[in-house]
Amino acid sequence: MRYLTAGESHGPQLTTILEGIPSGLPLTAAEINEELSRRQKGHGRGRRMQIEKDQAIINSGVRHGYTLGSPITLAVENRDFKHWTKIMGAEPLEEDSDEVKRQITRPRPGHADLNGAIKYNHRDMRNVLERSSARETTVRVAAGAVAKQLLKELGIKVGGHVIEIGGVVAEQLSFESIEDLQERTEASPVRCLDELAGKKMMRAIDEAKEKGDSIGGIVEVIVEGMPVGVGSYVHYDRKLDAKLAAAIMSINAFKGAEIGIGFEAAHKPGSLVHDEILWNEENGYTRRTNNAGGLEGGMTTGMPIVVRGVMKPIPTLYKPLQSIDIDSKEPFQASIERSDSCAVPAASVVAEAVVAWELAAAIVEQFGVDNMERIKENIGRHNRQAREF
Known part of the structure; x- marks a missing residue:
């Protein structure tokens, strides 16, 4: 399984082509659009979310509600x-037109x-920022929605939540099931299980917005139901934990990833880090704890997958920082673009999508x-x- 995305932030549409999705998977646009709607929610989102009402169109690979096994094309109109239309149009413009003259050099x-x-030799940096925009995650969520549907058919459940925003850390993180986690976080404007911490997070977001600033945070994705032994210890590029870390780090503005207790393992002795192995006739092999986050030696253990990602504050500020004009080489205050003051709740949905895709791809590769x-x-x-082993 693989996918390719195309499109610019203010271009006509965003597109993704999914290859390797098995045939016979139930799939409708409604399931994809539900995930797109989740991505647009969250306290701290900017005006762009009021303009766009993201809806996916399935242009290929699905017939009468089931995948065909051929490439699936999903498109989302901007x-x-x-x-x-003139600034981002594909057709050439006159050299002296206002649109050509309005180059971004700062x-x-x-x-x-x-x-x-510098890499692509663009003197007009709109050529860069239009594609590097987090708007691209729209169709990555669409791709993730298909992956989630595949996992769901196999009894594998995916949930995500926010555990920190702007230094406010959630303390009440317990939940009864993935369904419970999903229901409670959907009801929270910041996708947080801890209601008290959620209110503090919203205040922190509002304060940052008033100051013309932005704040980041930490999201967590939990997946239950993965079979034992998915991934590989044989080659570095087949290790599933490495693929998950790469997927998290590929999300715009993410600067860190950890699995299980992650960096906390550096501060503990091995006796408090490694998960003791248990066995019973009903469940087979399990672990007493899940510090490894469901992955050992690059493979799944059968315990819940736990992956976290760190999102930095959005760098587009209403309190601009200093930079240099590439034409004049003079210092200036960076330009202000329309932006969110905090996109961590939305990033939680994106994190679910990229994790779901990697797990679904690993399942398909290993089991047919x-x-x-x-x-x-x-x-x-x-x-x-595995139970009888």
């Missing part, structure tokens, strides 16, 4: 494009603007690539063998 700190302009029935049979056989 409604704001009607105001950008890179914003914390963005891809300067590095991307052609159709859902074959995958279900292979997983059932594998699970029986």
Whole structure:
């Protein structure tokens, strides 16, 4: 399984092509659009979310509600494009037109603007910022929605939540089931299980906005129901924990990833880190604890997958930082673009999507690539063998 995304932030649409999705998977646009709607919510989102009402169109690979096994094309229209038709249009413009003259030559700190302009030799940095924008995560969530549907068919459940925003840390993180986690976080404007901490997070977001600033945070994704032994210890590039870490780090503005207790393991002795192995006739092998976050040696243990990601504060500020104009080489205060003061709750949904994709891809690779029935049979056989091992 793999996917490719295309499109610019203010271009006509965003597109993703998914390859390797098995045939026979139930799939409708409604399931994808539900995930897109979740991405647009959250306390601290900017005006762009009021403009866009993201809806996916399935252009290929699905017939009468089931995947065909052929590539799936998903498209999401950018409604704001009607105001950008000349600036972002594909057709050539006159050299002396206002749109050509309105070049962006002032890179914003914390963005891809300067590095991307140097790499691709763009004197107009709009060519960089339009593609490097987090708007691209719209179709990554769409791809993740398909992956979630695949996992759901196999009894694998995915949930995500926010555990920290702007230094406010959630303390009450217990939940009864993934369904309980999903229900409670959907009711929270910041996707936090701890109601008291959630209110403090919202105040922190409002205070940052009043100051023209932004704040970041930490999100966590939990997945239950993964079979034992998915991934590999044989080669570095087949280790599933490495793929999950890479997926988290690929999300815009994410600067750190950890699995299980992660960096906390550096402060503890091995006796308090490693998960003791248990066995019973009903469940087979389990662990007394889950400090490893469901992954050992690059493979799943059968325990819940626990992955966290750290999102930095959004670098587009209403209190601009100093930069340098690439034409005049003069210092200036970085330009102000429309932005969120905090996108951590939305980033939680993106994190769910990228984790779901990696897990679904690993499942398909290991248990068969052609159709859902074959995958279900292979997983059932594998699970029986693991219990009896």
